[in-house]
Amino acid sequence: MLGFEQFASAVRDLSPERAAGIAEVPVEQIERLADLIGRTRPVTLCPGFGMQRYTNSGQTMRSLLALLVITGNVGRPGAGWAYANLQSHIFDSVKDPIAFFPPTEPDGIARVSISTARLGRDMLAQRDPPLAMAWIERGNPITQNPETNAVLTALRSLEFVVVVDQFLTDTAREADIVLPAKTLFEQSDVIGAYWHPYIQLKQKMLDPPGEVKPESEVYWLLAHRLAIDPVAIRQVMPEPGDDGIEAYLERRLSAFTGVTLARLREGPVLAPGCQEVAFADLVFPTPSGRIELWSEDARCRWGVDPLPSYVEPEESLRQPGSGGDRYPLYLMTPNTKNRIHSQFNNLAMIRQVSPAPIAQLHPDDARARGIPDGGLIRIFNDRGAFEVTARLDAGIRPGCVAVANGWWIADGAAVNRCSLGRETDIGYGAAFHDTLVAVELVE
Amino acid sequence: MKRLAFHFDQNRCTGCHACQLACTIENELPLTESWRHVVTFNPRRRLELPVFHLSLACNHCAHAPCVNACPALAFSRDPVTGTVLIDGSRCIGCRYCSWACPYDAPRFNGRRGLMSKCTFCNERLHAGLAPACAAACPTGALAATSLEERDLTVRSVGLLDGRALRPAVSIVPWDAAQRTAGGGVGELPRPGASPSRITVQSEWPLAAFTLAVPTLVALMTAQVVDALALTIWPFLGAALLATVLSVSHLGRKLGAWRAVLGVRTSWLSREVAGFAAFVALGTVRLIVPTPPPVLDAATLAAGVATLVAIDRVYRVHGIAVTSPGWSWHSASALLTGILLAGVLVRSVPLAAAAGVVKILLYVGRKVARHGEDRPLRPVVSAMRLGLGFVLPATLWLSEEAGLYWPAVVSVLAGEAVDRGEFYDELEVATPAWQMELDLLAASRDRSRVEEGAA
Numbered sequence: 001m002l003g004f005e006q007f008a009s010a011v012r013d014l015s016p017e018r019a020a021g022i023a024e025v026p027v028e029q030i031e032r033l034a035d036l037i038g039r040t041r042p043v044t045l046c047p048g049f050g051m052q053r054y055t056n057s058g059q060t061m062r063s064l065l066a067l068l069v070i071t072g073n074v075g076r077p078g079a080g081w082a083y084a085n086l087q088s089h090i091f092d093s094v095k096d097p098i099a100f101f102p103p104t105e106p107d108g109i110a111r112v113s114i115s116t117a118r119l120g121r122d123m124l125a126q127r128d129p130p131l132a133m134a135w136i137e138r139g140n141p142i143t144q145n146p147e148t149n150a151v152l153t154a155l156r157s158l159e160f161v162v163v164v165d166q167f168l169t170d171t172a173r174e175a176d177i178v179l180p181a182k183t184l185f186e187q188s189d190v191i192g193a194y195w196h197p198y199i200q201l202k203q204k205m206l207d208p209p210g211e212v213k214p215e216s217e218v219y220w221l222l223a224h225r226l227a228i229d230p231v232a233i234r235q236v237m238p239e240p241g242d243d244g245i246e247a248y249l250e251r252r253l254s255a256f257t258g259v260t261l262a263r264l265r266e267g268p269v270l271a272p273g274c275q276e277v278a279f280a281d282l283v284f285p286t287p288s289g290r291i292e293l294w295s296e297d298a299r300c301r302w303g304v305d306p307l308p309s310y311v312e313p314e315e316s317l318r319q320p321g322s323g324g325d326r327y328p329l330y331l332m333t334p335n336t337k338n339r340i341h342s343q344f345n346n347l348a349m350i351r352q353v354s355p356a357p358i359a360q361l362h363p364d365d366a367r368a369r370g371i372p373d374g375g376l377i378r379i380f381n382d383r384g385a386f387e388v389t390a391r392l393d394a395g396i397r398p399g400c401v402a403v404a405n406g407w408w409i410a411d412g413a414a415v416n417r418c419s420l421g422r423e424t425d426i427g428y429g430a431a432f433h434d435t436l437v438a439v440e441l442v443e
Numbered sequence: 444m445k446r447l448a449f450h451f452d453q454n455r456c457t458g459c460h461a462c463q464l465a466c467t468i469e470n471e472l473p474l475t476e477s478w479r480h481v482v483t484f485n486p487r488r489r490l491e492l493p494v495f496h497l498s499l500a501c502n503h504c505a506h507a508p509c510v511n512a513c514p515a516l517a518f519s520r521d522p523v524t525g526t527v528l529i530d531g532s533r534c535i536g537c538r539y540c541s542w543a544c545p546y547d548a549p550r551f552n553g554r555r556g557l558m559s560k561c562t563f564c565n566e567r568l569h570a571g572l573a574p575a576c577a578a579a580c581p582t583g584a585l586a587a588t589s590l591e592e593r594d595l596t597v598r599s600v601g602l603l604d605g606r607a608l609r610p611a612v613s614i615v616p617w618d619a620a621q622r623t624a625g626g627g628v629g630e631l632p633r634p635g636a637s638p639s640r641i642t643v644q645s646e647w648p649l650a651a652f653t654l655a656v657p658t659l660v661a662l663m664t665a666q667v668v669d670a671l672a673l674t675i676w677p678f679l680g681a682a683l684l685a686t687v688l689s690v691s692h693l694g695r696k697l698g699a700w701r702a703v704l705g706v707r708t709s710w711l712s713r714e715v716a717g718f719a720a721f722v723a724l725g726t727v728r729l730i731v732p733t734p735p736p737v738l739d740a741a742t743l744a745a746g747v748a749t750l751v752a753i754d755r756v757y758r759v760h761g762i763a764v765t766s767p768g769w770s771w772h773s774a775s776a777l778l779t780g781i782l783l784a785g786v787l788v789r790s791v792p793l794a795a796a797a798g799v800v801k802i803l804l805y806v807g808r809k810v811a812r813h814g815e816d817r818p819l820r821p822v823v824s825a826m827r828l829g830l831g832f833v834l835p836a837t838l839w840l841s842e843e844a845g846l847y848w849p850a851v852v853s854v855l856a857g858e859a860v861d862r863g864e865f866y867d868e869l870e871v872a873t874p875a876w877q878m879e880l881d882l883l884a885a886s887r888d889r890s891r892v893e894e895g896a897a
Contacts, residue, residue, distance in 0.1 A: 352464065352474045352475065392487055
């Protein structure tokens, strides 16, 4: 591996005492965890998706991966890293706009001028030419992208907005035209997954109701209306109708040996080229082909320390000038088991178990602010505010307030009112959890 | 012998509520009226105590208290699956089954005015399928399996001990050996009242009825011993009013006649039948110019039987005892009947004896409840004792003839206060509420352990 010596000397400077000061976890617990990881064979870490929502998440991920590497937990059965497994995402290149608009910068780094994380600000910043219209589908950016108020401002400054959705979401309410969207049950597709490496056929179960058209058919019709060369259209789009979809999928699958629609109808298929034990051959997709604890690539592409290291998040109580004096609580906006982001939140069936938004608050933090269990509180910072019912919860870390993301503005708790459009250090993610707020009881 | 039963493992349940939603979907229930509910122990996640769940619907008890309690014979049992079923066309919506059930299984459907509950997905069972809730459980925490009677264990946090009912459920309790985080132990507030509890606001017609009946029985007693001259119309009028009040709380008022059908097992039916007999006999007794002694005896016997039945109605599994260790409440209809009879017959010894018993029961209960951190309500207590005993005793013993009837009214007012308190103190045991009480107890145990260690 590259950079072990440098990494070892960096680690020597990072004592458990210093880590305890940052993590606010007792030294004994850090040492016990280190002992457990050091003595256990094999170790798999399952980091989940929450940790990626900080400005320093890329470096944090690299640090955890380094821990696995230096303890020998790589390339062996049962050892490794259980994170989004994208081996089954064989159609990503088909779907990604970058496939149609390759990067133009000489360094070969893909950059987009409108970042997901900074959606509102970046839309407003477009000058050459300014943005005039938006076509929005499969998303609810007003509640789900950072900085809801900026996204709202950006959408309202456009001349024309089309939203394709099944419901009148907060985003759909901003549209000039809402096109009714099909559901996942109304068109066949070939799908992968985050948490397993299998490819599956998702079979159409019923026809779209009324005048609903699948998005692929909407594009097909629009493209013809725009007088694009029909031959070119046929090359990139499925023809309308079930047969057209199946022919399109079959054509795309032909790039992979052994994967056909007929085979997928029998059951899931392991992704082509899937490694059952990741990196069992100890060959790595790095410039050196080795494990790189020291990565020049990381420095060049992302501008981070070549070694995995701790960087204070941009908005933190330990970061002077980031607002901690006025906004002393961290706002966490995790996902909830009751829905997928803002999807399904409007279903009466789900409301049965999740009727209204709540903010989980540690009893000590609540007591300090005179907030009773069930009291209406206002969560706010310079960027925005929202009101929600407090639920005292001793399982929440003191100093944090947590509200599940996905509530609509109409529900009163659009959590991204308070977040800032800012990217993570690596990977263009949105740093949702780098958000300091204050909380007060609504009189 | 093997029985089909729900099997629930608290160590496997993640509290995802899929069972609850599957129930509403399968049975096409209004979304707020699922027959299955998941309740969580320690929902505020106090670090020193574990967090776990309990998913419950109907346990289809072999000795089902709902079946015996039903006055309208609305319940039946499937001979093959053992499932306890409610026939909606027979149910009169009296809600008595929901009081009798300690598992909160029968639920009142306000729109239809009827009770409904888990059917074990009986049709699915006959088709060889698992109940929808068990089929939807993603972790294997909930299943429907055939189990030996001796393997059915129903001990769990959140459940009253219901072994006598022989419920068809087996619960693997939370493994207490699993570690909790430890840490600070703060005082928990006492949980609020059980949400489906009986209150004097919701049950005032019953409170009025159960006060009217002892009054009528006492009046009839005074009549029989010639202590006063009762006439037919006030008697019938009062009886009719009491009947209208008691019918008014039924979900399906036109089915009220069915309320006597369950007389073989239901104390509620016996109460209704006894009252009907008392009013019928009493009417004849007041019409006949010279009633034979056997008619007097039969009328009073029917009255006393009704009072006994009224008191027994509230001794069912699902109603938590108002104060532990006291099977008699000072507002008991029978005791009230005796007290009022003593007053109306103008027998000081009888009235005093009943009064003393009532005062002892009342004060004893208040002391016991105070020990349980329940509200004292000194004003209400002062009214109950002042109006019920002190004022009437003073008026009566003054021997001013004009003060006798005000004294009677004062006694009745005191009894009304006590009867109101009786309904207010009744708690219908629900697993969710029991869970809160158990949490409080667990947190106090834990505090004691911490103090002992320190």
